[in-house]
Amino acid sequence: MIEKTEHELVEMVNRAKSDPDYADILIRQYMPFIKSELSKQVYHEPASSHSDALSIALLAFYEAIIGYDSKRGAFLFFASQVIKSRLIDYHRKERKHREVISLDLSMSDDENVTLIERVADEKTDGDRLKRRALSEQEISEFARDLQSYGVTLSEVADNSPKQERTLRVCVSILEFAKQEPGIFDDLVRTKKLPIEKIVNGTKVSRKTIDRHRKYLVALLVAFTNGYEIIRGHLRRLNSGMGGER
């Protein structure tokens, strides 16, 4: 790892905040640092959980990148604090939930099916891999489609509504778009959200729409033709709605 000045490092961090590719590069560069911090926090855990702890430490380092500003002092010191805090939380939660799950336990979403039956029903590895390959293909295509709208999946995650109420508003916009054919056509043709039509048709404030614009683009694009797996996953969304356009 090339030693950098604090100033250089801060510049890299600031760039990584808005550039996921650059964030990947930065995290890879500082992997030795992250592993070093992890080793300070290793508890007496089964070996299988060490990789989980590393995943947590990597997420924590990324959180430090997003949450850092110069008022917090040196970045690496800040990052070490975030990693430490995250690992302590994770360890605490893991200790609580570490128990053997009975295979005879009913599945929470279907009381007639036990875990052992669900496992048995699970497709063979080959089927699972095939299904996953199809999902990966569709999702990759979806991500490329979103790029033509100037949107990335990381941005959609940042832009996604977190509160139930806002989510319902966004879903109501999708509902409106399904009943108003021109909305999807305008979206696909212009690569932009037809905000004016949505405001006039739904009475949702322009401010709300602007605030969640990238998410709304992704949601509407998912309901254009071709994204059955993604739409199929949205069971709770579809339960209140009529399916694709």
Next chain:
Amino acid sequence: MSYLIMEVRVGYVVVLDEAGRVFKAANFGYQIGDVVKDVVLMNEPKRHGFFSSWSFSFKQAGVLVTSFALIALFYLGYFQPNYSVYGTLRLQINPDVVMSLSKTQRVLKVEGLNEDGLALIEGYSFADKKSDEVASELIERAIDQGYLSERKTLTIEVDSNDVKWTSENELSVSASLDEKYGNRLIIEVSSHDNDDDRVEIPSKPAQPTTPPSNNHDDNDNNNVLNHDDDDDHDDDIDDDENNDDDNDDND
């Protein structure tokens, strides 16, 4: 709730839940297309970053501005009109006293401008009183102390940079004093700028009355009140001066 892995990064993955929400979460070796039950979601950055420091500063600034505005309002709306000197009211009997007044005619200070004036206000409390009340009480004190006698002239002079306030107070104080003492005293209003512009408020015809505080039966005409030290009398039309010798004799 299950989550569909949408994007895989070194530090995180992007997941889609069944309700349509999209999150960043820890990457436990996932691949795109995986569906998982449990995820460790990324913590939302607490608002200590750029925007929060701005908003915090705005909040701080807002609180400060509001505080200053309230203090200014309090000062301008309450303190200044009631506790800052806005003008003066001078009473010239023989004792010469001047009151410093707030805009709301609250008396803030009373000063004696001559020896008699100092004696008049000795031990006098003007706290929380308005100008007409203090003027009236000082006149009573002057009467009690023998400075004022029947048909003596009392001159009031109001002064301020505010012309309107000055004239309003002149009228107010003179009307108030006239109502109480107009039958006994001559009340004059003197303008600060032009002493010649004297407005004489005619008193009611004098009627024989019992002297308010002293027993002086000798004076048939004027109900003269005692006044021992007359050396500084420099006004007026006072028939009673002729009777001073008599009064002195009676003491």
